[in-house]
Amino acid sequence: MVLILLVGVLVLAVGGCVCVVWASRGGPRWVRGAARATLLAGEGVRRLPRNSGRNSSSGADGPDGD
Template sequence: MTVLVLGVLVLAVGGCVCVVWADRGGPRWVRAVASATLSVGDVLRYLHKNRRRGGSNRSGGGDGD
């Protein structure tokens, strides 16, 4: 389990490094990795937003009370 968490952490940090490097005009492969990293981030943000919205609808709480 620790190896899996460390692997995900290394991938995340590597992706962030590639995003910064690509912003400064890195090579083509860095721009590709940066694009993939940003796309994965967008997908995760979209899924998180939908999960939060779905959870608030089921809670039954009254926002206007």
């Protein structure tokens, strides 16, 4: 099930990239809309807070540097 979900996300990402390239070369209106949606989704993902994977409760990584 997870594999199908990942393949679906990959297909959407590749399709979005194709639409962005096609729209930059003057594609039809629906391609420009799909490209705009892809670029907006990319901006949204870029603005998400990142989790560095570190455990913030650890004393060694504390803000006072002890």
